[in-house]
Amino acid sequence: MLSGKRALVFAADERLAESVARHLGRLGAQVWVSGLDTEAVEALAEKVNADGGEAHPATVDPTDPHHVREYVAAVAAKGPVDVCFNGFELPAHSSGVGVPYRDLDPAVLTEALGEVIGAQFLTAREAARVMVPAGRGSIITVASTNGSSGRPHTGALGAVAGALEALARSMATEYGPSGVRVNHVRATRLSTGPMYYENALGRPVTLDEVAGTVAWLSSDVSGGVTGQVIEVSGGEHGLSEAVAARGPRRERHVELDLP
Known part of the structure; x- marks a missing residue:
């Protein structure tokens, strides 16, 4: 399915990116796996190689423009870059989750947007820089379902997720004529514990299921797919949860004067 493809996986020291790298x-x-935790990235490369794949580890800060550009250029100098995935995650403890917006420090929101959007933008842009001349490539961004669910008290998570979806669509339009596809994966909360939200499957979605979707978007099988937000949530009904979290609804009666 991906034989001969060369893939960049950023933030490979994060759980989802690790699963994506092993799938690819x-x-x-x-697979060129990179992240800030050198030991974790090297251990991942060993796992990929043990699975019969080929992985090359590197220590890369996905938020550093110069570092990202030099790294992507170095990989591209050895051959074409066909796939770019960034699994950079925003820690819940630093994103204001659980804090009502009336009490949220604006700095939490702006810093989170700058860090995550910055990292995803940088890696996507530098990948596109080397993909466009080749006339092909697939870039995949990822974030949670908070960008569309309307859940309360999600801090910066919803804003970040929504912004990434918009970024992917805009990049897809810009790079599409050059043969480069850009898509976004909207992934549910990945939990091994009991679900406290509804979904159609009645069970949590797994890392491997999200990674499998990324692998599909990386392949030529999805060659006609770009500018799309692909949700992997098991059929999650996030809005109903958000509404339920408000508590009992107040009845309202509105008179309409219709002709």
């Missing part, structure tokens, strides 16, 4: 490797892609 099993499907035949050569």
Whole structure:
């Protein structure tokens, strides 16, 4: 499915990116895994290689423009870059989750937007820089379902997720004529504990299921798909949860004077 493809996986020291890297490797892609935790990235490369894949580890800060550009250029100098995925995650403890917006420090919101959007934008832009001349490539961004669910008390998570979806769509329009596809994966909260929200499957979505979707978007099988937000949530009904969280509804009666 991905034989001969060369893939960049940023923030590979995060859980989802690790699963993505292993999926891509099993499907035949050569994977360049990078992150800030050198030991974790090197351990991941060993796992990919043990699975029969081919992985090349590197220590890269996805929020550093110069570092990202130099790294992508170095990989591209050895051959085409076909896939770019960034699994950079925003820690819940630093995103204001659980704090009502009336009490949220504005700095939490602006810093989170700058850090996550900055990292996703940088890696996507630098990948596109080397993909456009080749006339092909697939860029995949990822965030939670908070960008569309309307859940309360999500701090910066909803704003970040919504912004990333918009970024992916705009990049897809800009790079589409050059043969470069850009899509966004809207992933549910990945939990091994009891679900406290509804979904159609009645169970949590797994890391491997999200990673499998990324692998599909990385392949030529999805060649006609760009500018899309692909939700992997098991059929989550986030809005109903958000409404339920408000408590008992107050009855309202509105008279309409219709002709």
